[in-house]
Amino acid sequence: AQKITQTQPGMFVQEKEAVTLDCTYDTSDQSYGLFWYKQPSSGEMIFLIYQGSYDEQNATEGRYSLNFQKARKSANLVISASQLGDSAMYFCAMRDIAGNTGKLIFGQGTTLQVKP
């Protein structure tokens, strides 16, 4: 069964420093997609970055980058130059491709707090 594991319930980072949020996944599929979402206290899910299993380059979107290590089945999110507005909950998710449902399988999330 597909599974996403986020082992850091809470993280602190100093403003302007970089932070890495861990994500490991388990799947027997060869084709899959990995997502990171940000959920502020208001509740909406904000898409940050996507990595396809066949993408050779690590995905980057502005201050966000995904450290994709396929052999280790990890897809860590790196946020550079943290800002106070980055304080939120962060979810790693995997798209079910083989089952053809299109559903997202989510991890438990990591709460990030940025200190001034």
Add this chain to the structure above:
Amino acid sequence: DGGITQSPKYLFRKEGQNVTLSCEQNLNHDAMYWYRQDPGQGLRLIYYSQIVNDFQKGDIAEGYSVSREKKESFPLTVTSAQKNPTAFYLCASRKGSNYGYTFGSGTRLTVV
């Protein structure tokens, strides 16, 4: 602007009552999804629909029902059979298999 509208934002329900959460999208997306989120937890799939007039159970469908009579609308009914309905409910949509997901702003349901 295109997006997903969930209403109401907050909903209170008495035990034994059915309530319906609204999800409307004007993105012309084919697939729609309902997720449940408990405090400090990830999202779990309740129901999904990949085409009008068709929907499938997700991982935690018991106590919930849905309909998909129009492409734009995917309402979720929380029935009295759902024993622990207090949660945050998120609706999402997606155009196709190679596209990303758009989420609504959620409905927070509380049983009183």
